Structures are given as C-alpha cells and as structure tokens.
Amino acid sequence: SQSQQVITCRAAVAWGKGEELVIEEVEVSPPQSQEIRIKVVSTSLCRSDISALDSQPIFPRIFGHEASGIVESVGSEVTEFKKGDHVLTLFTGECRTCSHCTSGKSNICQVLGLERKGLMHSDQGTRFSVKGKPIYHYCAVSSFSEFTVVHSGCAVKVNASAPLEKICLLSCGAAAGMGAVWNVANVLEGSKVVIFGLGTVGLSVAQAAKLRGASHIIGVDINSAKCDKAKAFGVTQFINPNECSEPVQQVIKRITDGGADYAFECIGDTGMVTTALQSCCDGWGLTVTLGVPKVKPEVSAHYALLLTGRTLKGCLFGGWKPKSDLPSLVDMYMKKEIQIDEFITHNLQFEDINEALNLMREGKCLRCVIHM
Ligand code: APR
Ligand code: ZN
Numbered sequence: 001s002q003s004q005q006v007i008t009c010r011a012a013v014a015w016g017k018g019e020e021l022v023i024e025e026v027e028v029s030p031p032q033s034q035e036i037r038i039k040v041v042s043t044s045l046c047r048s049d050i051s052a053l054d055s056q057p058i059f060p061r062i063f064g065h066e067a068s069g070i071v072e073s074v075g076s077e078v079t080e081f082k083k084g085d086h087v088l089t090l091f092t093g094e095c096r097t098c099s100h101c102t103s104g105k106s107n108i109c110q111v112l113g114l115e116r117k118g119l120m121h122s123d124q125g126t127r128f129s130v131k132g133k134p135i136y137h138y139c140a141v142s143s144f145s146e147f148t149v150v151h152s153g154c155a156v157k158v159n160a161s162a163p164l165e166k167i168c169l170l171s172c173g174a175a176a177g178m179g180a181v182w183n184v185a186n187v188l189e190g191s192k193v194v195i196f197g198l199g200t201v202g203l204s205v206a207q208a209a210k211l212r213g214a215s216h217i218i219g220v221d222i223n224s225a226k227c228d229k230a231k232a233f234g235v236t237q238f239i240n241p242n243e244c245s246e247p248v249q250q251v252i253k254r255i256t257d258g259g260a261d262y263a264f265e266c267i268g269d270t271g272m273v274t275t276a277l278q279s280c281c282d283g284w285g286l287t288v289t290l291g292v293p294k295v296k297p298e299v300s301a302h303y304a305l306l307l308t309g310r311t312l313k314g315c316l317f318g319g320w321k322p323k324s325d326l327p328s329l330v331d332m333y334m335k336k337e338i339q340i341d342e343f344i345t346h347n348l349q350f351e352d353i354n355e356a357l358n359l360m361r362e363g364k365c366l367r368c369v370i371h372m
Contacts, residue, residue, distance in 0.1 A: 004030045004073070007037070011145030012353045013130060014061045018054045020354045021063075021144065026135060028147045029127040031075040035120070035149050038087060041164040043067035043143040044344075044367045045356040046172050047199060051268065051294040052138060053357075058118040061136040062128055065091040066172035067143030068164035071155075078152045086160045088171040088330075091139035092316055093121070093154035094323040107321045112153040114316065115140040121151050144353060146372050156323045158330045165347075169200070169340045169367055170329055172317070177204025177266065178329070178338065179318020180288050181212065185262050189213035194252050194260040194279050195235070197267035198226040200343045200366045201290050203233040205264045207339060210234030216256060220248055223363050232342065249278040256281070263287045270299045273312070277301050282308040289314045343367045 007028045012021035031037045049063040071085040081087070093112025100106040112121050118136030119125060127149040128135035128142065142148050158167065169175075177200070181187050193209045195202045198221040209217050210233070219226070219235035227238040237255065241248040253259050259281030265273050268291030276287040287310065301312070320326065332338050346368040348356055356368035 006030065007147050009146035010350065011062050011128065011135075012064075012350070013135060014053055014059060014063055016059055017057065021357070023351060023353075024130050026062075026128050026130045026145065028145065029149060031073060031078075031149050032120075032122050033075040033077040034122060034152050035075045036078055036081050036087075036152050036155060037072045037074075037147055037149045038069035038089070038155065039072045039147055040067055040069040040143050040145060040372045042168040042369050042371055044168050044173075044369045045360055047201075047268065047360065048172075048292050049138070050357060050360055051292060055294045058136045060130065060133065061118055061138055062142035062145050062148075063138045064143030064145070065089065065139040065141040066168055067141065068168040068171065069143075069148075070164075072147060075152070080152055081155070081157060085157050086162070086164060087155040087157055088167065088326055089141045089143055089148075089150055090154045090156060090322040090326075091141050091172060092322060093140070093151060094321055095153045096323065101321070107317060107319055109153070112151055120149070121154070144370075146350075153323065156326045158327055159334060162330050162334055165369055165371060166341055166344065167330055167333060168369065169343055170326060170333065173200040173367070174204045174340050174343055175320055175326065175329055176290055176318040177201045178208040179320045180264060180290050180315055181205055181208035183319035184313060184315045185264075185286055185288050187212045187214055187262055190215045191261040192216040192218075192256045194218040194220065194256070194263045194276070196220045196263070196265050196272045196276055197291065198230045198235070199266065202264065202266035203230060203343065203366065205266060205290070206230065206233040206235050209262075211338075216260070218252060218255065218260070220252075225363070229342075229366065247275075249275050252279040258282070259285050261285065265289045265291050267291045268293045270296055273299045274301050277305045277310055277312060280310050282310070285310040287312050290318070344369050347371060
C-alpha cells in the first residue's frame with residue numbers, strides 16, 4: 001500500500017557457476033498483492049548458498065536466504081504486515097491453509113514450500129532486474145540485496161526488540177539444527193548422540209542435545225580446528241575420522257557400547273548418511289539427515305541396517321513450522337535459553353560479501369553476518 005515504486009539498490013549478483021558475486025545496481029519491483037518488500041538489515045551466509053552457486057545452472061541470480069529485515073511496503077492484500085515490522089525471511093514458507101500446513105504433522109507447505117527454479121511462488125516471475133535483464137531468486141528470498149520482495153507467507157514478524165544482526169541466524173541453520181533434535185528426533189535425557197559435521201548446523205544440534213541432557217555428544221569432523229568451538233557447544237568427544245586407524249563408525253560403536261541412540265548428518269554427504277546409520281545402535285537407532293548434498297544424491301545402505309530396527313528420517317528446517325514456531329525461538333534467544341551469538345565468527349560489510357564465501361569455502365568460519 002505504501003510505495004509502489006521500483007527501487008534501485010545494490011545487490012550481489014551471481015553471473016555464473018562458482019564465480020565471485022558482483023555488486024550491481026539492480027531494480028526491485030514493488031510487491032505484488034500478497035507480497036512484501038523488505039529492507040534487508042542482516043544476512044548470514046549458509047553453506048547451501050555456496051552449494052547452489054557451485055552446482056545449479058540458474059543465472060544471473062541473487063543468493064542469500066538466512067536474513068532479517070524491516071518491511072518497506074506491502075501488497076494490496078497483505079494484512080499481516082505493515083511498514084516498519086521486523087521480520088525474518090523464510091526459505092520455506094507456511095501458507096497455513098494447505099493440507100500439510102493444517103495437518104499438524106508436516107512443515108512441508110504445498111503452496112509456499114522450497115522454491116527451486118529461482119522464481120516467485122505468486123506468478124513464477126522475478127522481482128529483480130539488472131540492465132533490463134531479469135535476475136533469478138534463490139529460495140524465493142534473495143537476501144544478498146539491500147531490498148528484496150518475498151511472499152507474505154515467506155516471512156515472519158518477530159519481537160522488535162530482538163537484535164536483527166543476530167537473529168538472522170534463526171532463519172535457517174541454527175534453527176534447523178535445534179529443531180532436528182527437539183521436533184524430529186525428540187532426543188531424550190541420558191541418550192548418546194553423534195553428530196557428523198560441526199558447522200553451525202551440527203553445533204546447533206550439539207547445543208540442543210545438551211539442553212535435552214544427552215549423556216554423550218560425539219562430534220565428528222575432518223577439520224580439527226572445529227574441536228574447541230564444538231566443546232563450547234556441548235560436544236563431549238571430538239573425532240577426526242582422518243586421524244582414526246579404523247572406520248569412524250567402529251570407533252563410535254565402541255565408545256557408545258553398541259552404537260548411538262541418535263545420529264545427525266550435518267555435512268550434506270550421502271556417503272556420511274550411510275556411516276551415520278552404521279553408527280547407530282540396533283533396535284531403535286535413529287539417523288536424522290539435515291545436510292543438503294550437492295553431488296551424488298542417492299543414499300545407499302545395506303538393508304540389514306534397517307532389518308535390525310534402525311530408522312532413517314529426513315527433515316527440512318528441523319521440522320519447524322516457520323511462521324508458527326520462529327517467534328517463540330526468537331523469544332527463547334531473548335531469554336538467553338539458547339545461544340546464537342557464538343556462531344557468529346565474522347561480521348562483514350556488504351561490499352566484502354565475497355570474503356564471506358571464501359571464509360566458508362576454506363572452513364574458517366561458522367557464520368559470517370553481512371551487514372547491509
Ligand atoms: N566428514 C566429516 N566432516 C566433514 C566432512 C566429512 N567427510 N566433510 C565436511 N565436513 C565438515 C566440515 O569440516 C564442516 O565443519 O562438515 C562441516 C559443515 O559445516 P559448514 O560447511 O559450516 O555447513 P553448515 O552451514 O553447518 O551446513 C551443513 O547442512 O543446511 C545444510 O547445506 C547445508 O549441507 C549443509 C549442511
Ligand atoms: Zn501450506
């Protein structure tokens with residue numbers, strides 16, 4: 001209802017596979033009837049942005065899907081938001097009316113779910129252009145831009161006193177890890193947990209498992225530099241598989257006396273899904289996958305792993321219903337019941353966004369927050 005003008009602003013545009021992002025002047029359309037336009041305040045870089053940049057043939061494109069911002073204008077049919085509202089973007093939306101949203105069993109919205117073609121849900125179009133050329137979106141969020149347009153079902157209003165430069169992490173990785181433990185696995189007190197991959201996702205799993213009172217939290221990572229931070233988030237034992245003389249699943253079986261109750265794959269390597277299943281105990285061992293693989297998407301496992309009672313369970317965004325559940329997670333952060341500040345290893349200005357990509361490629365960061 002407010003400004004129905006095209007906005008010209010800076011955005012980091014990906015022109016080709018694996019290439020550095022280029023800061024360009026782009027045009028951002030006004031929001032359509034059910035959309036909102038957001039002034040992005042902070043956006044953190046998540047591994048999935050890099051995986052998609054390196055593998056998907058959709059260009060030019062604006063990445064970024066873990067973000068916070070302030071509503072700049074709203075479409076004619078939007079009543080839920082108004083100019084000035086503080087929001088988190090949602091890379092998977094919640095329409096609140098489809099069969100899944102109303103089921104109480106699923107967060108996989110059938111209307112505003114994960115968008116893979118680089119277009120907007122409303123009309124399969126784009127809201128960005130550069131020099132007259134349309135620019136594709138990413139997850140219908142595209143937060144590597146000073147302004148972006150999202151569907152009103154792909155944003156959630158949050159407590160205005162929460163620091164936007166921190167809570168952007170709850171829009172993807174940190175929330176996903178915690179949700180996998182609480183909603184998907186429902187980890188019980190005293191249980192044995194193993195986590196493959198100790199980035200922000202894996203360390204969020206560790207934090208949530210510790211809050212549930214897990215007795216063993218075994219962290220597995222090929223980068224030994226992750227060890228100290230992992231311990232700070234609750235990991236009780238760190239294993240670098242490259243420093244083991246036997247397969248890591250055997251080491252885990254030994255230290256857990258038969259296998260873990262729960263294993264979490266937080267790398268995005270389907271080979272590690274097999275290893276995770278092999279690390280679980282007979283009878284009730286549960287493997288939860290959080291990683292998003294960019295190569296070899298097929299999972300393989302000997303059927304005997306299942307015959308002996310193990311479960312393999314997938315999830316998106318840790319099972320959270322994004323619009324319904326995120327405000328209370330923000331409130332938990334405000335009450336200091338969960339930690340997210342510790343995931344932020346770097347704060348960068350927008351023009352230095354490629355530095356964030358380099359840091360993540362080199363395994364030198366957890367989360368880089370980019371301040372717009
Ligand atoms: N074995 C053990 N650890 C590994 C291996 C491996 N073969 N390969 C990578 N790792 C470790 C990395 O060293 C890193 O510490 O996995 C960790 C992954 O962390 P990040 O790259 O920081 O990624 P994060 O943002 O935590 O996301 C993890 O979840 O959402 C998905 O797309 C995301 O698939 C990715 C995963
Ligand atoms: Zn829905």
